Amino acid sequence: MSLVSPVAERFRALVERQLAARPAGGPVWLEAQRSAAARRLAELGMPERRQEAWRYTSIEPLLGQPFDPAAEAESRPDLDQIRSLLLAETEGTRLVLLNGRHAPALSSLGRAGAVSVGSLRDALREGSGERARLLGSLAGPGEHAFSALNTVLAQDGALIRIPEETAQEQPIELLHLSMPTLQPGVVQPRHLVLVEPRARARLVERFVALGEPLYFNNLVSEILLGDSAELEHERLQAESPHAFHLSVVHLAQAAGSRYRGVVAALGAAWSRTDLKVRFDGPGAECALDGLYLAGDGQLVDMHLDVHHAVPGCTSRQSFRGILDGRGRAVFDGRVRVERQAQKSDARLTNANLMLSRSAEIDTKPQLEIFADDVQCSHGTSVGQLDADALFYLRSRGLSLADARRMLCMGFAREVLDAFRVGGLRDRSEALLAHRLERGPQGQRPGD
């Protein structure tokens, strides 16, 4: 390539800076994987707007930041502050990642029972990483530069294994805590979750910050559900208002397995979540509820890709978005039904509530159906608060601002109520209410 644009140059600089921190050593297979991902990264280059998957998502705000892969914490963590963030429901089953690194002193894993929850770093170091060999089995070398980058650089994260026939009732939590660093930091967490045949578990994932630091969380998760395994997976992205967040979640479901997910993306200045679902065996079910909120200067991107490769599976995706001020959101919901995937049942909906004229949503449901005996539907809506509903509330004495908030919370209610971990639902609800109360401002991309 002879012509290099200034943007591409900045991207190259960002990547090179990160690659300087490439870990060495570890098992041979891992080193081979890193090398494959590094080659992939070089081939892929920068995600660009002319690529369909990045058409509405500019990465330019990311490129202006001097992200340091080895950024050091400004101070020691304030334990009282951390305690105030914890969920009672996950006491004893909580793994904490502090600025991307497993923090044993902050974690609490005494009640995990037969379930193995640990740091990926430890698993790889202790050579007991047999299970860890499944790392990369879904993600491959990476399908965009950031997931490839994660594969080259990831050093820590969680390795969770729910053994066959085990029912883990207490939710296991992965708490991603970010605290201020001397330079803006970048972290590359990597998770592997194995729910073995006929096992059942609940998983909570939270992204929270102490203060309002600037950082880039670039995460890849791989979740494998065995035959008839069940997983409830609830996720709250409540990153710092200055943060960048990119997570790619790969999910593979064997025959008869069930996955129920809830995602709320309420924080970060710039965030993108890629959820990739693959059915590997018949009779599997995947249900996902999602909520996102974008205020001034904020970008929230949700990319779904559900792949019905085998017959008789069911997928349900229902996402709701609230956009305020000059907020921007992207919803890309792709459902593929292969020729052999007869009796598939796929439903996808996306509803958006626009609170301002300056907000922008790009919503794109895509159904690609090659089988003929299927039930598939999709629906998308973009609307404003209903004038009759506002009048009704005001005629009962509520101020216009209160009436708007009440209707917004009502719009989000279906997704909030899908959280079954009460503490997570309460926190999501409180955060949404707080942001609606504060108005569209408050999200500042890296100032």
Add this chain to the structure above:
Amino acid sequence: MLSIRGLKVAVEGKEILGGIDLEVPAGEVHAIMGPNGSGKSSLAYVLAGREGYEVTAGEVSFDGLDLLGLAAEERARRGLFLAMQYPVELPGVNNMSFLKASLNAIRQARGEPEMGAPSFLKQLRETARHLKLDEKLLQRSVNAGFSGGEKKRNEILQMAMLEPRLAILDETDSGLDIDALRTVADGVNALRSPERAMLVVTHYQRLLDYIVPDRVHVLAGGRILRSGGKALALELEERGYGWILEEAAA
């Protein structure tokens, strides 16, 4: 308490109320009757402060205040309540939380302390029982999936909890069977008091058998064509609206 003088209202440039004069003193119940499209519901909405109505002439005073200068929520806080003909469904908005927020907004405006959860709940349950409103509906989303009768009862429940100075009931009888009508009317009658006025908007005389008005006004073509005692309602039931329209045209 409510005094309307020369009120003219237009919607999108088209006149729908052509000069209304009406006095409703405290303690009285007035009925507004009229054929479909006469402007009855528009009058109710204009009084409650719904947007989209342009007042081109006249004034409305409520307890000595210029009502038309107030936002809808200000009117509610000063004691005006509109029981709507088509109560709006609010999916995701909990009926009980909504009513509590509403009550406390009004109490705060009156300078009263917030009502605590226990006394609120007690009063709410009692009121619901009187109105034969299934308690489960209190935990559901406001009006969402309610039957026509349940929606009307829910309106009267709100009215009973908010204790307005002036209650406007817009076609509260529509969609109610006779038993439901009695229950709703009992609920309304229980709120009659010397400090409170009511304006009952209805197409049919039927409701007025149960909520007996002090005065009846016939509204047609955006004007009050005739006013009288409760006997006027019976006459309308017998003879229809045609004769009044003819007399007015003559």
